[in-house]
Amino acid sequence: MGYRLYGRRQTGSMAIEAALRLCGADWTLADTPRPTRAADRAALLQINPRGQVPILIHPDGTVITEGPAILSHLAAAFPAASLAPAPGTSARAWHDRWLGFCHANVYEGMLRELFPDRYTLDPAGGPAVAAAATDYVRCHFSIFEAELALRPDTTFFCGTIPSVLDIYLWMLCFWIDADWLATTCPGLAAHWHRMRALPVLIAVEKAHFG
Numbered sequence: 001m002g003y004r005l006y007g008r009r010q011t012g013s014m015a016i017e018a019a020l021r022l023c024g025a026d027w028t029l030a031d032t033p034r035p036t037r038a039a040d041r042a043a044l045l046q047i048n049p050r051g052q053v054p055i056l057i058h059p060d061g062t063v064i065t066e067g068p069a070i071l072s073h074l075a076a077a078f079p080a081a082s083l084a085p086a087p088g089t090s091a092r093a094w095h096d097r098w099l100g101f102c103h104a105n106v107y108e109g110m111l112r113e114l115f116p117d118r119y120t121l122d123p124a125g126g127p128a129v130a131a132a133a134t135d136y137v138r139c140h141f142s143i144f145e146a147e148l149a150l151r152p153d154t155t156f157f158c159g160t161i162p163s164v165l166d167i168y169l170w171m172l173c174f175w176i177d178a179d180w181l182a183t184t185c186p187g188l189a190a191h192w193h194r195m196r197a198l199p200v201l202i203a204v205e206k207a208h209f210g
């Protein structure tokens, strides 16, 4: 039995799907629309108490949630796919630092933009939360853009093979204003277009945005 991915179009499961395809894992998709019936929600909560996707079920039944944890697992479990620099190297430390940075700041900031009412007790406070979140997300994209400018020219963040950090950024770029990205973060915009040209990712993009 292979992996089972609980996912939904245009969500964080996009990056997991891309990594599963790139590492050649045996996996199936459990398409998980946002639950509308109480029974479906209860079933999802049994697997992930946060009720969120992505969820990756390991072939041995272990439940893995949190995008970066799932991606790190796949990189370690399929070393031949070179989805991250070797464990213990400074290159891996750099990679994991920025994966954590993008998850903690960019992804979570995007959730505040999308679901602002969850982040305030003020019934009228949503628009202010969303506006602040947009600034926050852009600020963190810009910090990463500045970091990239310090690095030697490579096709992908860690060399010539896309890592799970490349995949994560590729996904995040679908959720930010493309004109803002092109103008303010040209390095990230160019990276996004390079990633979008990879045949495997073209297929995943089509599944999520086609």
Ligand SMILES: N[C@@H](CCC(=O)N[C@@H](CS)C(=O)NCC(=O)O)C(=O)O
Residues within 6 Å of the ligand: 010, 011, 012, 013, 051, 052, 053, 054, 065, 066, 067, 068, 103, 107, 111
């Ligand atoms: N911290 C989690 C967040 C996952 C998450 O926010 N998933 C969203 C879709 S992108 C979701 O399932 N939201 C449904 C909800 O919160 O009710 C991760 O990084 O994987």
